[in-house]
Amino acid sequence: MSLYHINEGTFDLPDEWSDRSMNIFTPDESENPEWNIVISRDKLKEGENLADYISEQLEEMPKALPRFQLLSEEEVQVNDFTGNKIISTWMGEGGTIRQKQYVFVKNGKSLVFTFTVLERLHLKYENILDEFIETYNLRF
Numbered sequence: 001m002s003l004y005h006i007n008e009g010t011f012d013l014p015d016e017w018s019d020r021s022m023n024i025f026t027p028d029e030s031e032n033p034e035w036n037i038v039i040s041r042d043k044l045k046e047g048e049n050l051a052d053y054i055s056e057q058l059e060e061m062p063k064a065l066p067r068f069q070l071l072s073e074e075e076v077q078v079n080d081f082t083g084n085k086i087i088s089t090w091m092g093e094g095g096t097i098r099q100k101q102y103v104f105v106k107n108g109k110s111l112v113f114t115f116t117v118l119e120r121l122h123l124k125y126e127n128i129l130d131e132f133i134e135t136y137n138l139r140f
Helices: 051-065 119-126 130-134
Strands: 001-008 008-011 022-025 035-043 069-078 081-092 095-106 108-116
Touching: 035 130, 051 069, 051 081, 051 095, 069 095, 095 119, 095 130, 108 119, 108 130
Parallel strands: none
Antiparallel strands: 001 008, 022 035, 035 108, 069 081, 081 095, 095 108
């Protein structure tokens, strides 16, 4: 068992359980916010590293996201963690969607920060995730 922390409290989490929780942040309470940030967690496959995980995700994205296009991928440093920043677009119900992701891997787990916005609004909100990441203290 290990002590698990969430904002609302703590609890004992059996060691064999896997944390695949998500946090979703929006700028307001509306049904259709202009953007959102999703923080997701995943367990890596045995022996998988950051490069393997990114490669697998980039292979799966075009299968799940219509007209997926990878715009850029680069290594980034946040605090003492090395990760990757991925920028892509795909076709959603309301038009072209732009996503910016920061992906980090440690101890067989991934932590992914995804910023999603309509392409036509991306310049207006382009720096939101970057500014958010600058204030984030990774501790996984």
